[in-house]
Amino acid sequence: MKNRVAYFGVFTALALIFSYIETLIPVNFGIYGVKLGLANLIIVVALYKIGIGEAFLLSVVRVVLSGFLFGNYFSIIYSLAGGMLSLAVMSLLKRSGGFSVMGVSIAGGVFHNIGQLIVAMLVVETFSVIYYVPVLLTAGMLAGLVIGIAANGMLRRLKGLKM
Amino acid sequence: MKTGLKKKDWLLILIILCVAGLTVLAHTYIGGRGANKVVVKVDGVIQGTYSLSEDGRIEINDGTNVIEISNGKADMIEADCPDQLCVNQKAVSRNHENIICLPNKVVVEVESVEESEYDAVTN
Numbered sequence: 001m002k003n004r005v006a007y008f009g010v011f012t013a014l015a016l017i018f019s020y021i022e023t024l025i026p027v028n029f030g031i032y033g034v035k036l037g038l039a040n041l042i043i044v045v046a047l048y049k050i051g052i053g054e055a056f057l058l059s060v061v062r063v064v065l066s067g068f069l070f071g072n073y074f075s076i077i078y079s080l081a082g083g084m085l086s087l088a089v090m091s092l093l094k095r096s097g098g099f100s101v102m103g104v105s106i107a108g109g110v111f112h113n114i115g116q117l118i119v120a121m122l123v124v125e126t127f128s129v130i131y132y133v134p135v136l137l138t139a140g141m142l143a144g145l146v147i148g149i150a151a152n153g154m155l156r157r158l159k160g161l162k163m
Numbered sequence: 164m165k166t167g168l169k170k171k172d173w174l175l176i177l178i179i180l181c182v183a184g185l186t187v188l189a190h191t192y193i194g195g196r197g198a199n200k201v202v203v204k205v206d207g208v209i210q211g212t213y214s215l216s217e218d219g220r221i222e223i224n225d226g227t228n229v230i231e232i233s234n235g236k237a238d239m240i241e242a243d244c245p246d247q248l249c250v251n252q253k254a255v256s257r258n259h260e261n262i263i264c265l266p267n268k269v270v271v272e273v274e275s276v277e278e279s280e281y282d283a284v285t286n
Contacts, residue, residue: 098169098170098171099169099171099172099175100167100168100169100172102167102168102172103168103169103171103172103175106172106175106176106179107175110179133183133186134183134184134186134187137179137180137182137183137186138179138180138183141176141179141180152167
């Protein structure tokens with residue numbers, strides 16, 4: 001039980017490192033907002049390993065810190081909206097049962113993009129960004145699947161880890 | 164190969180793909196409104212931008228192609244190419260709709276004026 005704080009620190013550090021690695025990869029899919037979201041791997045693992053509350057806290061800490069380190073004011077707002085919505089949907093699906101880690105992660109990836117799109121709509125004050133929906137949905141799904149497969153493997157290897 | 168995906172996972176993937184498909188359809192039929200100009204390109208180079216609200220005929224490429232704008236729609240009415248595919252294509256008026264004459268490398272695309280300012284904001 002008292003290990004939780006230490007583990008939370010480790011997870012935060014890991015999430016930050018993944019955020020950093022993400023900025024190093026010069027992957028440009030040609031469309032704004034399409035990326036893998038490596039840090040979400042840690043969030044998914046935390047959701048399964050520690051719990052919903054801690055995963056939320058981890059997500060907020062991760063977004064704010066990485067936003068200050070690698071991003072800007074705008075990227076914090078976008079990531080926060082995406083991260084919160086994504087995590088809310090993921091915890092709902094996890095609780096409802098019947099979904100594998102991959103399924104939960106896919107929903108997370110998709111709703112991460114939807115959350116960002118909603119903020120984009122509010123900022124630009126237009127519905128024209130709807131044009132990006134099909135791209136963002138498909139991209140979110142693929143990214144979520146990749147992250148889900150990785151998280152699944154990670155969770156299998158972390159079975160012995162008692163939180 | 165065992166994927167480990169459960170029934171509900173596949174259902175989720177299916178739903179997402181359906182929604183994505185539906186938004187594509189919705190965009191083609193609803194989201195195209197607000198388009199008000201037509202851009203003419205030859206071999207990738209913009210030759211001119213014309214308002215859809217002003218009727219008229221435009222000769223492109225020294226007369227190899229002629230488009231006509233009327234009732235807010237742009238239509239290719241003449242082309243010197245043998246297949247006449249672009250002439251047979253219906254008139255365009257919705258955002259991102261286009262007429263392409265491949266032999267003459269002519270592209271006529273509908274656009275809306277207030278586009279292309281988002282990238283600066285989102286980046």
